[in-house]
Amino acid sequence: MDFDPICREEAARVLATLIRLLGSFDLAEEATQDAFAAALECWPRQGVPSNPRAWLISTGRHKAIDALRRRARLEDKREDLLLLAAPQEQIAIEDDMVGDDRLRLIFTCCHPALMIEAQVALTLRTLCGLKTEQIARAFLVPVPTMAQRLVRAKQKIRDARIPYRVPPAEELGERLAAVMLVVYLVFNEGYNAASGEALIRGELCAEAIRLGRLICELLPRESEARGLLALMLLQDSRRSARTSATGEIILLEEQDRALWNQAQIREGLALVESALRGGSGPYSVQAAIAAVHARAARAEETDWPQILALYDVLLGMQPSPVIELNRAVAVAMVQGPLEGLRVLGEIEARGELRGNHLLPAARGDFSRRLQRWEEAAEAYRAALALAGNDAERRFLARRLAEAESHVSS
């Protein structure tokens, strides 16, 4: 069954509640499918019920119990019989209960006892309703491997008894961080494909943003969740401007800002302010940096000193060589490329980011701006040896050719 996004969202709500009622991911998935199939069959004839969601949940549950009864008659399955023994009374389905169920589902999918790849896959499958084939394609993994990954994750949830619940208050912060990491991983996979032809996979970005909205809706007091959503919206707003018609990378400073999605920017800017008012965290600060770019009508109007200050704050929260590298770019803009090269030198001296193409690429860019063409060429060669993405490689090759042409002239 191919659901459009609204339908998939409704299916996710139904699934989340059925997992709680039936105590099993597999049973609930089957039940959800059966319920939707029944709806497609009944509703055109009998009309849409007054509470469609309750109808779907109730129908799914009954079909699951019927299926268990049939199986129990054929095999002697103790757990199934226990489930059948539970009282069959009408279960009240209230909206806030369903809201809790989706939270339960997110936290269970993103439980640290599951490997991160499984967390991502399970989240996309259950909360976003993506098919196994779609998830496999998005992460460039063979379909049977992805299918096996999902099977193993559900088995682990069942056999190790990972509880289907929202974590208690004292664990919530840590567990929410894990959920947000999964969401951001999904977004990044869509935004920066690690390898392969397409630079951007819009569908993954859309799903990540949808998940980000869900978390904000269900946990309205978590300001970092708003920060994450703001960050994704502001990055996604540039999507149309990031690649040319032929799939070439267009750098931020060269993008046609008329192509930036202003609706996403407006929403993102409002969310950043709201997030920072609630207290700052890494996502909120990264969003604030994206907001500075978003506010500049032209690249020349970018408030780079503010970006540099924000990177200093971010590094204080989350020391990381990648963030230091991004900060070096801001340093080069504020204090000149020579200073940028010095900062890069410090990062290199510590031996970090050794296999990362972004470091030599930055070195190449700074050298280029200083018209040190031999150094630029050397740096771009080094970057090319490491870059994994087709569009990135083409970009670096163009820069290398430019540098080399100056060297020989």
Add this chain to the structure above:
Amino acid sequence: MQYLLLIYGNEKHYGTLSEAEQNKLMQEYGAYTKSIAESGNLRGGNELDITTRATTVRVRDGKRTVTDGPFAETKEQLGGYYLVEAKDLDEAIGLAARIPSVRWGSIEVRPIIPHDMPS
């Protein structure tokens, strides 16, 4: 549901502890064991003698080999275990996180598959 909490420690690290530090560790273990007994989670547990006192037995093609030492040389070594009753993995993880060795070692949390055993 029952879980086995396997305590992997670093025997080399333990060897560097002073007598006072070792005694303190023993006290911490005593307190932990008492607390999980009181909370109703404890089903069993033991400290294991160090891996130089271990012996590994295998039979292949009917031939028995007995070797000195653990089944494999590992960076961390199994030093003890607790058998606990917990309602779900989160509770088991909570119990594991309070085991004294968790600060430098690793606690593996394994679900038990129950089988009928003669008592």
